[in-house]
Amino acid sequence: MSGPSFGIDLGTTNVCLAVARAENEPPATALVPQVVHEGEVAERPLLPSFLYLPGPAELKEGAIALPWDPDRTYVVGAFAREQGARIPSRLVASAKSWLSHAGVDRREAILPWGAPEEVEKVSPVGASARYLAHLREAWDHLHPDLPLAEQDLVLTVPASFDAVARELTVEAARAAGLERLTLLEEPQAALYAWVAAHPDWRKRLSVGDLILVCDIGGGTTDFSLIAVMEEEGALELRRVAVGDHILLGGDNMDLALTYALRARLQEKGQTIDDWQLRALVHSVRQAKEQLFADESLAAAPVVIPGRGSRLIGGTLRTELDRATLESVLLDGFFPRVDADARPETPRRVALTALGLPYAHDPAFTRHLAAFLGRHAASTASLPPGVHAEGRSFLHPTAILFNGGPTKAAPVRARILEVLESWIAAEGGRPPKVLEGGDPDLAVARGAAYYGLVRRGRGVRIRGGSARSYYVGIERAELAVPGVPPRVDAICIAPFGMEEGSEITLSEPLGLWVGEPASFRFFASSSRRDDEVGTAVDPAELEELPPIETTLEGEAGVAVPVRLRARLTEVGTLELFAVDAGGREWRLEFQIER
Amino acid sequence: MEEKRLGFWARLAMFFWLPWKILFGPRAAWRVREALRAPEVPEPAALPAPPKPPKPEPKKPSGEEALRLLAILQRDGRLVDFLMEDISAAPDDQVGAAARIVHEGCRKALAQYVTLRPLRPEREGETVTVPDGFDAAEIRLSGNVVGKPPYRGILAHPGWKAVEVRLPEVAPGLDATIVAPAEVEVA
Numbered sequence: 204m205s206g207p208s209f210g211i212d213l214g215t216t217n218v219c220l221a222v223a224r225a226e227n228e229p230p231a232t233a234l235v236p237q238v239v240h241e242g243e244v245a246e247r248p249l250l251p252s253f254l255y256l257p258g259p260a261e262l263k264e265g266a267i268a269l270p271w272d273p274d275r276t277y278v279v280g281a282f283a284r285e286q287g288a289r290i291p292s293r294l295v296a297s298a299k300s301w302l303s304h305a306g307v308d309r310r311e312a313i314l315p316w317g318a319p320e321e322v323e324k325v326s327p328v329g330a331s332a333r334y335l336a337h338l339r340e341a342w343d344h345l346h347p348d349l350p351l352a353e354q355d356l357v358l359t360v361p362a363s364f365d366a367v368a369r370e371l372t373v374e375a376a377r378a379a380g381l382e383r384l385t386l387l388e389e390p391q392a393a394l395y396a397w398v399a400a401h402p403d404w405r406k407r408l409s410v411g412d413l414i415l416v417c418d419i420g421g422g423t424t425d426f427s428l429i430a431v432m433e434e435e436g437a438l439e440l441r442r443v444a445v446g447d448h449i450l451l452g453g454d455n456m457d458l459a460l461t462y463a464l465r466a467r468l469q470e471k472g473q474t475i476d477d478w479q480l481r482a483l484v485h486s487v488r489q490a491k492e493q494l495f496a497d498e499s500l501a502a503a504p505v506v507i508p509g510r511g512s513r514l515i516g517g518t519l520r521t522e523l524d525r526a527t528l529e530s531v532l533l534d535g536f537f538p539r540v541d542a543d544a545r546p547e548t549p550r551r552v553a554l555t556a557l558g559l560p561y562a563h564d565p566a567f568t569r570h571l572a573a574f575l576g577r578h579a580a581s582t583a584s585l586p587p588g589v590h591a592e593g594r595s596f597l598h599p600t601a602i603l604f605n606g607g608p609t610k611a612a613p614v615r616a617r618i619l620e621v622l623e624s625w626i627a628a629e630g631g632r633p634p635k636v637l638e639g640g641d642p643d644l645a646v647a648r649g650a651a652y653y654g655l656v657r658r659g660r661g662v663r664i665r666g667g668s669a670r671s672y673y674v675g676i677e678r679a680e681l682a683v684p685g686v687p688p689r690v691d692a693i694c695i696a697p698f699g700m701e702e703g704s705e706i707t708l709s710e711p712l713g714l715w716v717g718e719p720a721s722f723r724f725f726a727s728s729s730r731r732d733d734e735v736g737t738a739v740d741p742a743e744l745e746e747l748p749p750i751e752t753t754l755e756g757e758a759g760v761a762v763p764v765r766l767r768a769r770l771t772e773v774g775t776l777e778l779f780a781v782d783a784g785g786r787e788w789r790l791e792f793q794i795e796r
Numbered sequence: 797m798e799e800k801r802l803g804f805w806a807r808l809a810m811f812f813w814l815p816w817k818i819l820f821g822p823r824a825a826w827r828v829r830e831a832l833r834a835p836e837v838p839e840p841a842a843l844p845a846p847p848k849p850p851k852p853e854p855k856k857p858s859g860e861e862a863l864r865l866l867a868i869l870q871r872d873g874r875l876v877d878f879l880m881e882d883i884s885a886a887p888d889d890q891v892g893a894a895a896r897i898v899h900e901g902c903r904k905a906l907a908q909y910v911t912l913r914p915l916r917p918e919r920e921g922e923t924v925t926v927p928d929g930f931d932a933a934e935i936r937l938s939g940n941v942v943g944k945p946p947y948r949g950i951l952a953h954p955g956w957k958a959v960e961v962r963l964p965e966v967a968p969g970l971d972a973t974i975v976a977p978a979e980v981e982v983a
Contacts, residue, residue, distance in 0.1 A: 239964075240871070240964075241970070242966050242967035242969075242970045243964040243965075243966055243967075244964070244965065245964055263967075263969060263970060264969050265967030265968060265969040265970065266967060266970070268967055478981075489900070504893075504896060506893050506894075506896045506897050508874055508894070508897045510979070512877045512880070512881070513877070513881060514874050514877040514878050514881055514894045514897065514898070515878070515881055515883055515886045515890050515891055515893075515894040516886070516890065518890065518893045518894045518897060519893075520889070520890075520893035
């Protein structure tokens with residue numbers, strides 16, 4: 204294989220495409236032509252992950268025309284976000300969070316969530332496919348001689364994406380005409396970007412180092428631990444743990460600051476409508492960045508224009524002072540807590556509104572403590588050199604920040620300070636910071652670099668499956684009326700299962716031919732030591748959508764089959780039922796509800 | 797310009813072939829007679845001045861691009877709102893707050909669509925030399941201007957030059973005279 208390698212960061216708020224042409228050359232970000240204002244197409248390095256579905260008369264003809272498709276009926280990118288701010292009911296946002304949300308049918312046209320009947324809705328998979336299709340069309344428009352569909356692609360997903368979300372991501376890419384792809388976890392991509400930017404990385408890390416990748420995006424947060432090990436005399440990287448999917452990010456911080464300032468304006472008797480609130484969010488973000496960039500400033504002005512043509516009389520003015528910034532943002536989202544702190548879980552209420560499962564506890568530091576603490580117990584499966592004995596949590600020795608919010612030096616400093624205090628309390632040494640890299644673009648660049656690495660050049664992070672997976676099998680027991688039969692969860696794919704490998708469950712099952720056979724399906728991100736065939740109480744696991752298949756043939760006959768799991772090179776988990784003759788039936792995720 | 801006389805050897809050659817040409821070529825003979833009858837061309841005293849380019853007609857602006865820039869500055873920085881408002885009675889702090897909006901938005905738009913740089917690298921207040929043959933469009937002199945350049949003076953303003961203009965291509969159907977659309981919030 205040769206030719207450039209492409210990395211796509213399919214983010215919750217932005218999509219980014221990077222190209223790596225050679226290993227000694229840093230991967231470059233590609234420009235994406237998109238509609239940026241009404242009737243105006245421009246090239247930008249980021250494609251905002253927003254889809255706008257315009258109504259029949261609201262835009263003039265040609266307003267959303269693209270150079271390669273003058274008759275496009277929907278908009279993706281910067282103008283979708285701008286127009287969606289005016290008419291929110293037609294805007295699809297955070298499609299990626301919906302893609303990983305097991306509470307809804309992700310192939311069903313449900314977005315924009317809660318939109319009126321007349322809006323022609325799309326599915327979470329469909330929306331993601333449109334972002335990727337736009338990326339492909341934009342690239343092909345600028346580079347007709349190098350069609351994206353024929354290139355090697357690496358598409359990043361959060362480390363916390365389970366088998367179903369990964370499968371659906373691949374489905375979206377295929378729907379966008381992108382078939383030649385591999386999945387890569389975002390925190391790993393960030394580390395690859397750091398490695399690509401530091402040819403001397405082997406001197407900066409040593410055996411036994413445990414790198415915490417702290418990836419805080421606009422809407423989601425993802426933690427991963429990657430260990431530095433020695434293999435045949437050379438340094439090796441191994442991803443040892445990933446965190447849960449936390450719907451918490453920089454947008455939450457901006458909103459919190461905005462509400463604090465809105466309350467202040469309201470105290471003065473000034474009212475703020477929805478339009479002004481958006482202007483306030485924008486102005487607050489500017490003020491926050493100003494204060495973070497210049498430590499000597501005590502306050503930064505925040506102004507909100509009135510909506511009417513009277514700018515002077517209609518403008519509201521306030522300011523964001525440093526004390527508010529620190530109390531709301533640093534103490535609110537990054538409180539100084541102890542290492543045994545855990546996120547507060549919500550009080551269960553009888554009726555929970557559907558919608559995205561946003562994190563209830565906004566404290567990143569508590570989520571981090573939970574992540575580091577959870578994996579300390581399973582010392583047996585940790586690679587040599589990583590010590591957990593006598594420690595209540597895994598001590599990272601290095602930290603790599605990624606994502607826009609971590610560009611703020613005070614945010615980085617606070618996370619580091621809290622982490623250092625935990626480690627110091629157990630007598631450890633403070634972690635070093637892996638500097639460098641652009642937190643906005645690193646994931647796409649790292650993914651492009653990984654595409655080259657896969658061809659056999661450069662270091663590769665080994666990881667395998669970040670979860671263990673289980674199928675539910677009913678226990679053969681005497682039936683008791685009113686008591687459902689007990690279900691055992693049998694481990695079918697253990698933690699750390701390598702890409703390209705497959706495992707067959709030795710216990711045979713009888714399946715009826717000609718009718719659908721459905722299994723409950725479970726996963727765990729913390730049960731590292733279960734082996735294939737281990738039976739676990741399903742209550743300890745997270746339930747995923749069931750898996751099902753239909754064995755073709757003469758109905759009414761039971762056939763003995765074994766279950767087989769395969770972790771593909773692409774990065775998806777495939778499950779099969781295999782009969783004695785070696786015939787395979789694929790078990791599909793049954794996400795329809 | 798070529799020399800309008802012939803040398804000796806060219807004249808000698810002509811002395812032999814021209815009589816034959818006159819004797820057997822009635823048309824050639826007629827052309828020689830006409831040429832000799834014509835009044836001798838006076839030698840030009842000096843090189844003729846190159847034809848003066850016609851004075852450029854002042855360009856009629858279509859206004860479309862100017863309006864587009866105005867629309868951008870209004871969209872991003874509310875410039876037209878600001879300029880069209882009567883600020884004479886408004887207190888300074890309110891004007892200041894509005895100016896921040898205009899400044900932030902217009903500055904960003906300007907950076908996006910036009911690249912500006914000062915014409916002179918020196919800082920304001922520094923002594924500069926204006927050389928002979930300077931471009932009067934780039935440098936405006938004031939004060940005690942006597943004699944010929946070079947002049948020495950103090951840089952009062954370094955000037956601005958638009959190095960690059962990147963106004964966006966716009967869909968053909970859009971009307972440039974609409975600087976800002978009316979906004980209606982549907983209840």
